[in-house]
Amino acid sequence: MSVIVLVEHTGGIIKKQSFEAVQYAAQIAPKMGTTVTAVALGSVTEAEMENLGQYGAQKVLHVADSRLDELHSRAYASALIAAAQKENSKVVVTLHDIRGRAVAPRIAVKLKAGLVAGALSYPDTEKGFVVKKAVFSGKAFAYVNILSEVKVIMLMPNTFPAKKEEGKAIVEQLDVSFSEKDFGVKVKSVNKVTGEVPLADAELVVSGGRGLKGPENWGILEDLAKELGAATACSRPVADSHWRPHHEHVGQTGGTVRPNLYIAVGISGAIQHLAGVNGSKTIVVINKDPEAPFFKAANYGVVGDALEILPRLTAAVKKFKEHHQ
């Protein structure tokens, strides 16, 4: 009956967002009179898996096949289905991220389960099994009731910060007999951008728009991002003009970010851009046009020339860090 959670890792280190998912499951499980079983795939150490107990997992089922270090949506689904069957689970939790979005839909089909993609709340079981999610790219929220017996929830990362407590999970090996077709997609090459903070997972984001005037001015934005340990992003016109790579484009037709802090520099704040960033907890807008619509969506605003303000802000952050170390 336990609640199953897919745990993700990078090079054997479990992702912080997966702690959030385990903790989320640990909030649901008691309501259903059950416990949490995490499922870890591929090469992860025993110690890393035991530590999932600190976030509320009682047990970890480990499918040790190293082919699972790469994303194979069919193999992942096979492993999770095997775990769900072993545990007779009625709820499966994944993250709403690249891996979760490849595997959770397959599980939903296999288990004939209703699915909520991008859950922002714990399920309300008073009126069914109701979970809140963003719709229209953050312009509204919907309360989705899952009608099926089995439920699949894809949790939006950075929604419920994970808090470590005492605990140690029991690790059990789970043997899954994979077929050849589970690995039909062959990975030819991997090109990881090292040293940068992945945008979707970033807690702090510094984002630039046309107000920066040209790609040659991006250095001062990157300086601030570096000082803060933030990821960099941009508006659509900037990506379309090839000032920045398109994976940095946030907005309704680009990526969605949900950081704790979003600093928008020289971005006017078109409705499409706001849709991609309005899940941010705190928004700072720096723009020389006091009428820029972004100011209406911001918590803090600075009216002025970005090119002058950015170096000052970077210096202020540096000073702050020196004082707080």
Next chain:
Amino acid sequence: MRGGAKERVIAGVCLCCMLIKAETHPSTPLKRGIAQSPAFYVNGNNPLAYFSNNINLKNKILIMKILVCISQVPDTSTKIVLKNNNTSVNSDGVTYVINPYDEWYALIRAIELKESGIATEIHLITVGKADVEPVIRKALALGGDEAIRIDAESNDPYETAHYIAEYAAGVGYDLILCGKESIDYNNGTTGAMLAELLDLDYIGFATGISIEANAAVVNREIEGGEETDACNLPLVISCQKGVAEARIPNMRGIMAARTRPLKVITPSGIAAVTEILSYELPPAKAGIKLVSPDDMDELVELLHTEAKVI
């Protein structure tokens, strides 16, 4: 078109094992896979043989049919207004467009593949009542040989995927493309569900697609970078920025689209697994605090002590 091929070849790719099992059957007419299968399972536990018959012994594609999934969404500039005690979204005055990910990336890449002589036929499919026809016509104007409208009001991706899978299984496509998500319900799950229902491989978040011999070579976004994958056809790919060049429909396309067929299909019913009980608009921001451009120390202090984000 198929009669032109000298050798008739059966079952290029068997998805059950992902091996190329080309056999020459000079006397057997080409059949599209699902027709050989007794029934289409919509339940997922699907042993069905979904064959692509369009690859010859030299791994050269003779026929390549692409299915592009099209969703109708409110234009990105739409302000969302709720009605009926917040149980539905007001569609008055809303302009509907092709979901940008479906149009800019999935559909345009399909057209590019046809223009470069790789794909032979493009079908567009959508799920909706008659009011979605202007949008599917617009998609046809961009390119595509035939459109299919599944005549149903879908409640969620589970339902949508079942309808599309039911139709696709009967045709046998070599490549199924969809956008990475629709900008209305932001699920991004239809493609992978479709793959599961059709027992196909799936690659999500593609940023580049090329076809080499009988395989798709796909660049896709991964956490903190990109990966290049290869996968035998047929498969389902969800597309995002990078997959195709931007283009706009021209008058010729718009005129030609009028004569292209738009089939309306009545699906078999499927029980809903989710329902939306109500909607809510985001709370208004409490009000902005302006900081002097000369005092960035104050801003940092506010972010630390008040917002507690650094």
